Each structure stands twice: as structure tokens, then as C-alpha cells.
Amino acid sequence: MTNTKTLTRKNIQTLSGGRTASIVEIDGEEIRLVASTRRAKTISATMLDDMIQLSVPEFISDEHIIRSARGLMSKIKNRQHHGDKAPSDQDLMDRALHLAKVWLGDQVEPSSVVWSDNQTTRWGSCTPSTKRIRISTMLRGMPQWVIDGVLVHELAHLKYPGHGKDFQDFTHRYPRMKEADAFLDGVSFAQHQIGKESPTHG
Structure with missing residues (x-):
């Protein structure tokens, strides 16, 4: 267990948007x-x-970080262990329609919204002529408000x-x-650091 009330930060990096990334150890486990x-x-x-x-x-x-991290780390590990059911294409479509109604004044309506394994360089893409939206499966497991941000971005197109x-x-x-x-900038930066191609918005 981490007994100290202070964290030792290593591999410190300055990110965009007033953010700083580092690696710390909590209860013997390294986290970003x-x-x-x-x-x-x-x-x-x-x-x-x-x-x-x-x-x-x-x-x-x-x-405060250490105290909060313990609960969040436990939830993530439990979720991985039990394997939460991934949201379906219909769940994604329903969410998009909800966001369009709540935040975009029902001014847009997609014909389809689906998860896509082929979206490796973009978080999402939209074809205005067909009103079809594709969302990268790389977003699965990320916070819902982040997925919502990508959905709103593509809906706006x-x-x-x-x-x-x-x-x-x-x-x-939104x-x-x-x-x-x-x-997502932070995720892209981290992937770039380990040599992966960084996705962008469509």
C-alpha cells in the first residue's frame, strides 16, 4: 500500500490545453x-x-489523488474482469439522437450511427450526403462524455x-x-509517444 501522502512523478511531459502528464506509483502499480x-x-x-x-x-x-485513485482503479479492474457488455450500434444511434435533441435543437438527424473497426486514424467520420456516421471502436471503454463529444462533433457535420x-x-x-x-488530445499524444498513429476528428 502507498503510505506516503505525496507522489513521486517521473517522465513528466507538458501537453496541450494546460495539461501535464506523468507516471506515478499507487499501491505498487504505475499509472499515468x-x-x-x-x-x-x-x-x-x-x-x-x-x-x-x-x-x-x-x-x-x-x-486526495491517492484516495480517489484507489476506488477508480478498483472499478476499472472489476469492469475488465467481468467484461461489461459493449454498447451496440442501436445504443449508439439512440445516444446520437438524444444528443441531437438535447444539445443541437433537433437540427440534425443521422440516417445511421455505427461502430467501425476501420476508423483507426479518426475518432469518427460523417458522410453528409448519406447522413451516415461511423465511430471508432477505439473509443469503447472511454468515459461516456468523451464518446458524446465525438458524436456531437460528427452530428454537427x-x-x-x-x-x-x-x-x-x-x-x-455541448x-x-x-x-x-x-x-482525446491526451490519448493521441500518449499513442504518438509509443509509436502508434494518432487518431483525429473527422
């Missing part, structure tokens, strides 16, 4: 710690490249093909869009 000046209070955890990644506010005590100001204003109706983008 991503501290963000933009994150207010919440702490979240996900599994990335066989290592738990903990996202925390920049100004938070190590004691049904109204705005490019990434101009109108598109940005439309997507940022209140956690900046946070979702920052999270």
Missing part, C-alpha cells in the same frame, strides 16, 4: 497521471494501452461540412466539448 488547469473538481480514470490513466485537476493534493466558426459554435453547445477534446 494527467493534471489539467481546466479541470475543476472531478477526477476520472480510464484504461489506455494497458495502463490506467487518471485525469485530475492541476491544484489537488496528492493525498450534418449541418456544417467544414470546421469553421459556425461549426465550432454549434458543437460547443458543455463538455472542450474537455472531451482535451481528453
